[in-house]
Amino acid sequence: MRSPLTRAGLLLAGVLTATLGTATPAAAHGADAPDGTDYRTEVTAVTPARPGLSVRAVEAGARLELTNTGDRTVQVLGYSGEPYLRVGPDGVYENLRSPATYLNRTIAGDTRIPAEANPAAEPDWRRVDGSSTVRWHDQRALWREAAPPPRVRAAPDREHRIRDWVVPLRDGTEAREIRGTLDWVPPPDAYTWWVAATLGLLAVGALGLLPAGSVPGARALRVVAALLVAGGIAAVVATLGRELDAGAQGVGGVLVGLLGGQVWALLTGLGAIAAGAYALARRPAADFALALAGACLALFAGVANAAVLARAVAPAPWPATTARLLLVLVLVAGAGALSAGFLRLHTASRAPAARQGTGVSGG
Structure with missing residues (x-):
């Protein structure tokens, strides 16, 4: 019988494979609107x-x-x-x-x-x-x-x-x-932004090392879940901003634009908000929900828009620095939740084996 970690890994691998196979720039943004320019x-x-x-x-x-x-x-x-x-x-x-x-x-x-x-x-x-x-x-x-x-x-x-x-x-x-x-316009130093995103996601992912059944582990789960909600909100804001920058006017115009090119980024942002709220409520399989939603958020709303970190002019109705901050939050929340959730699943899968080993040695 497969362990929870194995099942989670297989499902995550399937999601990531499907994502990479379908998330081309045209599918992510529609038409030939640039992801950024200098x-x-x-x-x-x-x-x-x-x-x-x-x-x-x-x-x-x-x-x-x-x-x-x-x-x-x-x-x-x-x-x-x-x-x-x-x-x-x-x-x-x-x-x-x-x-x-x-x-x-x-x-x-x-x-x-x-x-x-x-x-x-x-x-x-x-x-x-x-x-x-x-x-x-x-x-x-x-x-x-x-x-x-x-x-x-x-x-x-x-x-x-x-x-x-x-x-x-x-x-x-x-x-x-x-x-x-x-x-x-001179482009920004993308290296600085990537270092900030990497350090942030490592810090969030490290929270998954805390024992799931302990008080620190429970607090860590709430922190990761709250951050995932924040990342989902950032993804939704960035997606709506891109449509506004593309000239969409009114609720109807924004919805048409979203359905035409930004639907996956919007859905992953909303999914991250839902998964974070689910985990905050301490529902069953919260770790798996964090890992899955984090993977989708990091890919669809994060990596797909990575050009924003290296371009001076972002496709947004606000300053390019604001667009970069939103993207870093999406990457940190998404990849961090994926890492933390996966580590917690790994710890949970090892606990039964450790208990069985203890029982054999004491028999």
Whole structure:
């Protein structure tokens, strides 16, 4: 008959295998939103300004978002000055004859342009949405080269203005412009963040060495469980923040975004909260619940977002340092709970064997 440790190990191994086999970046975050970047894209103005027309950068600067609630249609012009997008009271349209329609489908701009795309041709409008908001990748606001510019390579520890960019608009018969900036921001020292996370998870995991049946062991269980709840909350907050940074608005918009790309991170965060509360209530198999929930939290909400620790600009509506602190808490709580729960299961599996050995030697 298999021991509790063996059964737990087999189940954990199955969960980890399934996780690693399915948790690709696309499955974790959806579309091609970056996990972080060292280039900061900002919208500085729409000139001349008018009521009902606003633009901002979303997805850590990977897309521009234009909202037009006015009664006049606004066109975004493509790279050759041709009509590319149209936003007005009747919804959002894209011009199938504009090369930008195809180039901007991915952040890399590597989509094949069909032969019928011709910026000089009469626009062929296709309705893509019924709202007043459109989001798109725009190469004018991005740095698409693999290597940084020469001045950045010469002094990578300083901020650099890469360029001031402009995206032209046509508002009825009036010309307008989206103006913005693209800057290089020095990345953080990821090593420091990983050391902090490693020391934290080792400290939490060491709590699993305390005897499960003792008063210190019971207190340790409560500490680990409470930390797992905190890690789950951090994962939920970070996941919601990512959707808000991607431009999601309202409860419905956030839910659609979560179901489209962030569902696993959200579920593991909620699962960690539930497992921590379960363990705090001293339910049966609390150690196993801590280990399983911790493993999922560390992988789905922690390791899957590890790029945040090494990038200057995080996909979050708050400072990048806050995003890193949330991620470290997720890693410490998840991996720490996994280690502590596994050690407690190991101690529990050895106790019957020790009692049997004592009985034989005394017979």
